Amino acid sequence: MEFIRGWHNLKPRHRGCVATIGNFDGVHLGHQAVIGQLAEKGEELGLPTQVILFEPQPQEFFQPDDAIPRLTRLREKLQALRRFSVDRVLCLRFTADFSAMQPDEFVRRLLVDGLDIRYLVVGDDFRFGHKRRGDFDMLAAAGRQYGFQVVNMHTVTIDGERVSSTRIRAALADGDLAKAEKLLGRxxxxxxxxxxxxxxxxxxxxxxxxxxxxxxxxxxxxxxxxxxxxxxxxxxxxxxxxxxxxxxxxxxxxxxxxxxxxxxxxxxxxxxxxxxxxxxxxxxxxxxxxxxxxxxxxxxxxxxxxxxxxxxxxxxxxxxxxx
Known part of the structure; x- marks a missing residue:
């Protein structure tokens, strides 16, 4: 697995991939399903799989004194991702300039010019760009314009509820290590x-x-x-x-x-x-x-x-x- 730290380290050889964007905090069973979804499409298209992360996580940037406890630090996250079918991880520094980027610029500079993404998996509640103005529908429209497909993440449920980092934090706060393990897969x-x-x-x-x-x-x-x-x-x-x-x-x-x-x-x-x-x-x-x-x-x-x-x-x- 190749780790790319920062936009400036993207090379021409990194263009052409299937990708997903998110925090991937915990790399839990829901995240693992997304990676599996991505790997299947990557194999079909003959393209590498790319996970895009942010450091710090957006909430940590906007609310540094009230950020939720992380399940995994970056290094732990990378260690977990290495176990699955991930070819590359791009970690982008989340800064004031980055947060001020307009949604269309984010799409053009990163997804099109930087990575030439052919297939993108995100949650239907994904937000991006200045003041979170970008959403799933905007990404789908951009995909039609630039020639890449945008699809929803597969939802994984356990005991009738969606697997999420929030749910795992709640289990840990309650001291329920068995439930947390069930949701994490480890x-x-x-x-x-x-x-x-x-x-x-x-x-x-x-x-x-x-x-x-x-x-x-x-x-x-x-x-x-x-x-x-x-x-x-x-x-x-x-x-x-x-x-x-x-x-x-x-x-x-x-x-x-x-x-x-x-x-x-x-x-x-x-x-x-x-x-x-x-x-x-x-x-x-x-x-x-x-x-x-x-x-x-x-x-x-x-x-x-x-x-x-x-x-x-x-x-x-x-x-x-x-x-």
Whole structure:
């Protein structure tokens, strides 16, 4: 899969493709169906498949202090897309100038002159261009003018409702990891590099791997049973805490993982953390002794969980695809 960062890196060889445009946050089963729809048409026409993304996501640009928590950062998104039939990903920088572009200019400069798109898949609620003036009907009219086909995304429903990033965020907020996995087609995961922390967990007898998240907000918080991939031995079971550590006056959201029966130096390793079960929300305790007792209980609960855990292995190729 080729990653193209920015409009200025488009080359003549990138012209001629089938494409889709969107946030693809989570790369869930609905997104996967769109990619499958695109791959079928690409094979029929003998053209590469192109996914077009924006960074930051438009809502993050317009509402930076009130943006919804992402399911996936860009790197995580690319790792997920590599598992499917995507030949190229174009990531466009969403700026004030870009947001001011008129819809017809967007179509002409990007879809026609830049990529020479022959087949475009978008949602019927897709909006683009200055003040979101462009819509599906405008794209369809442009397609007739310039000679490309515009079609609706296939809708995927589970339990009678459309699969969406919003629905997955709601499941995660409710602590329903099983439902989130059902909608994603895999366990919910976060990725990042193990970094040095303040060693606070070590003083309590539970040294943790501190993982940089690089997120403004996270869709999950609390205490979880997790599996960690990316280490020499994998997966490694663990107890994870996502939160601000209110007992010690923390303010920044951190991901800390206590790896069960594991004692190796892993600073600098890039790991994938699969969230399997939520036990409780983060709490503020009256003393460090009380905090230590709760951590001991959490670790015991996680051990019990893994004694009965029988993972579904339909996604066994994850480690190979993201290595």
């Amino acid at each position: 366990p919910y995961r976060m990725c990042g590099r193990v970094a040095h922390g303040d060693k606070f967990g070590r003083t309590l007898g539970f040294p943790t791997a501190n993982i940089h998240l690089h997120r403004q907000a996270t869709p999950i918080k609390g205490i979880f049973a997790v599996e960690v991939f990316g280490l020499k031995t994998e997966p490694v079971a663990g107890a994870a805490d996502i939160g601000t550590r209110p007992t010690v006056g923390g303010t920044r959201t951190l991901l800390e993982v206590f790896l069960l029966d594991f004692n190796e130096e892993i600073y600098g390793e890039y790991v994938h953390v699969n969230f399997l079960h939520k036990f409780r929300d983060e709490k503020k305790f009256d003393s460090l002794d009380e905090l230590r007792r709760w951590i001991e209980k959490d670790v015991m609960d996680v051990r019990r969980f893994f004694r009965d855990y029988h993972p579904r292995r339909q996604n066994d190729d994850f480690r190979e695809k993201t290595a």
